[in-house]
Amino acid sequence: MLEQGQGGLSTRGIVISAVLAAIAIFLGASRLGFIPMPTGINATIMHVPAIVGGILEGPVVGGIIGTIFGLYSFFYATTPMFKDPIVAIVPRIFIGVFAAWTYVAARRAGREWSAITLAAIVGTATNTVLVLGLGVARHYLPSRVAWAVGLTHGIPEIIVAVIISLAVLLSWKRVQKREARARV
Amino acid sequence: MNEFELLRNITIGQYLPTGSYLHRMDPRAKIVAMIFMVAAVSFAPTILGNACLLAACLLIVWLGRIPLGYAFRGLIPAIPVLALLALMQLLFLGRNYDPASPVVFRWGWIVVTAAVGRLVLVSAARFVELLIVTSVFTLTTRTTELTHGIESLLRPLRRLRVPGHELALVVTIAIRFVPTLALEAERLMKAQASRGGRFDGSRWRVVDRARRLLPIVVPLFTYALRRGEELIVAMEARAYTGGAGRTAYATLQGAPRDWLAPAAALAFCVGMLRAPFPF
Numbered sequence: 001m002l003e004q005g006q007g008g009l010s011t012r013g014i015v016i017s018a019v020l021a022a023i024a025i026f027l028g029a030s031r032l033g034f035i036p037m038p039t040g041i042n043a044t045i046m047h048v049p050a051i052v053g054g055i056l057e058g059p060v061v062g063g064i065i066g067t068i069f070g071l072y073s074f075f076y077a078t079t080p081m082f083k084d085p086i087v088a089i090v091p092r093i094f095i096g097v098f099a100a101w102t103y104v105a106a107r108r109a110g111r112e113w114s115a116i117t118l119a120a121i122v123g124t125a126t127n128t129v130l131v132l133g134l135g136v137a138r139h140y141l142p143s144r145v146a147w148a149v150g151l152t153h154g155i156p157e158i159i160v161a162v163i164i165s166l167a168v169l170l171s172w173k174r175v176q177k178r179e180a181r182a183r184v
Numbered sequence: 185m186n187e188f189e190l191l192r193n194i195t196i197g198q199y200l201p202t203g204s205y206l207h208r209m210d211p212r213a214k215i216v217a218m219i220f221m222v223a224a225v226s227f228a229p230t231i232l233g234n235a236c237l238l239a240a241c242l243l244i245v246w247l248g249r250i251p252l253g254y255a256f257r258g259l260i261p262a263i264p265v266l267a268l269l270a271l272m273q274l275l276f277l278g279r280n281y282d283p284a285s286p287v288v289f290r291w292g293w294i295v296v297t298a299a300v301g302r303l304v305l306v307s308a309a310r311f312v313e314l315l316i317v318t319s320v321f322t323l324t325t326r327t328t329e330l331t332h333g334i335e336s337l338l339r340p341l342r343r344l345r346v347p348g349h350e351l352a353l354v355v356t357i358a359i360r361f362v363p364t365l366a367l368e369a370e371r372l373m374k375a376q377a378s379r380g381g382r383f384d385g386s387r388w389r390v391v392d393r394a395r396r397l398l399p400i401v402v403p404l405f406t407y408a409l410r411r412g413e414e415l416i417v418a419m420e421a422r423a424y425t426g427g428a429g430r431t432a433y434a435t436l437q438g439a440p441r442d443w444l445a446p447a448a449a450l451a452f453c454v455g456m457l458r459a460p461f462p463f
Binding site: 009011012013014015016017018019020021022023025026027029030032035036037038043045048049052056064068074075078079080081083084085086139140141142144145156159160163164167168171172175 | 190194222226258261262265266269272273276277280281303307308310311314315318321322347350351353354355356357358359360361362364365366369387388390393394397398400401402404405406408409410411412415416419420424426
């Protein structure tokens with residue numbers, strides 16, 4: 001079907017951004033997107049829609065999903081660090097953008113699954129590093145605490161994000177190519 | 185069965201109709217005023233400046249005729265986190281933050297300088313002020329007004345290829361899709377539970393909890409993408425071509441007095457950032 005371009009955002013871009021942003025909002029609002037950790041701080045998978053959007057439709061869509069996720073997290077934050085727009089919104093814009101660029105670069109060099117894995121790692125690391133980095137720069141966190149949180153939460157978040165991105169994208173790409181079939 | 189009731193527990197942008205000046209204000213003016221207030225709060229570095237901002241925030245609550253309980257609803261659950269943040273700042277920042285500042289308290293390796301004390305107060309005040317500004321904004325603005333406002337504000341940027349209409353549509357569809365996703369997630373959770381799946385568990389069994397999430401989250405993504413594909417076909421079948429040349433049934437008609445609020449917020453923002461407060 002012919003794609004209708006409008007101001008740099010196609011109908012596909014609009015709809016995919018919207019449904020994936022809706023997943024990010026839903027994961028936050030329902031608390032399903034938080035995984036409680038022994039440290040008392042929750043790990044999150046709310047950034048995964050931005051990674052999936054970036055891989056499927058490119059950096060613009062990834063950036064839009066990340067921005068909506070950031071705005072939601074700013075408006076409904078219950079902690080001082082995420083009630084600061086510089087920490088809550090700015091880092092989230094780049095999650096999908098960096099994931100998309102990584103996916104395009106890695107896809108040229110390798111297989112589909114390795115490109116998705118790399119993009120999910122870069123997207124999640126972008127979120128963790130930028131949020132904690134800006135948290136330190138805005139004096140919400142001492143750097144020692146930021147390092148500890150980054151290591152204890154960043155790594156589990158990366159693992160979960162890679163598993164979800166791989167499961168979603170590999171199955172979705174099979175559906176699109178009409179390779180997926182019911183087994184019963 | 186409460187754990188499966190996702191739809192009932194999800195609220196996005198609770199609107200509290202009191203018919204105040206803020207409720208009747210043009211959403212474009214309200215968005216601009218909110219951005220200036222958020223900027224002023226985010227960058228005000230002094231205690232006196234934040235005291236002025238706190239007074240301004242209380243004035244906003246009064247202007248919106250919002251009961252104080254609503255405006256401060258998010259504050260009580262956040263008090264333990266605020267206390268933890270203050271403790272971390274007092275214990276760990278020490279001389280690393282503004283080494284020239286005089287020491288006001290010393291006990292063993294714990295050093296508290298005047299600058300750190302000020303930072304603790306400013307961080308807490310900033311949280312309270314931002315909580316009030318965002319609460320009042322969501323309590324006085326309907327989501328439809330918000331999307332119309334975004335679209336109208338971004339219209340002049342169309343020449344720079346910023347797709348204002350399309351971005352507003354993204355927000356509209358996203359908000360519309362959340363209840364649909366909640367219903368589907370409820371269905372998935374019930375399907376998993378009927379087959380023996382569980383979603384609770386100890387905080388210490390992280391891998392287990394993450395693994396239990398996958399049978400819900402992965403089908404939810406696939407469902408959303410499939411619904412998205414249907415919507416794309418529906419929109420293209422109706423010859424949707426974006427915002428260019430499009431007219432709207434309801435147009436925003438702001439009165440000049442609506443723009444008093446953003447003008448006052450801008451003046452406040454500049455004043456807060458440039459005023460030479462002593463502390």
